[in-house]
Amino acid sequence: MKKTMAAAALGGFALTLAACGGTDNAAEDAGAETVEAPAEEALSDVTEEPVADPDLAEPVEAETPAPVSEETANEAADNAAADAAEIEAMLGDVEATAEAARSELEGE
Template sequence: MKKIAHIALASAVALTLAGCGSSDDASTDAMADDVEVSADEAMSGPEDAGALPTADASATEDAEPAADATTAANAASDEAAAAVADVEAAAAEADNAN
């Protein structure tokens, strides 16, 4: 019985491995189908390679929206902490009632 199981397992593995390959001619070189830009084009850079990068004006604007977001996050955190305290108090009352 074990011999039959080993033969069945070996043939299943062989069929699985045979099903993975789909190359008709193994002598052809593998080609990447999803490459959009060749390596030479990607490394060449823009036409004006001597140009210096410029500063982004939006990067130096005031950080007021971030401060508002921080304030809102702190308020939400405080509300969550108050809700947790309420639940703990209700659980303590329920324990004392029993």
């Protein structure tokens, strides 16, 4: 079985190497002229001036939010406290379940 797996892996490696080949002269494909030319073009001086986009909308000022009443703020705070208490209860349940699972695994 090990010899079959080794032969299959060797065949796969040979095919991989064969797929990578196929050029007559790799030095011509990746020469300095072809690699550096796009970088030189990108770093050349820009002579054009920026142009305004006619489709661009005028900037809109952000609206000032309406003031919040004390009653609304207190209601939001109470809701947040209730949500936090519910999350803490869920966390306690998760911790108890995890502890029971650990105890069961240690007992095996």
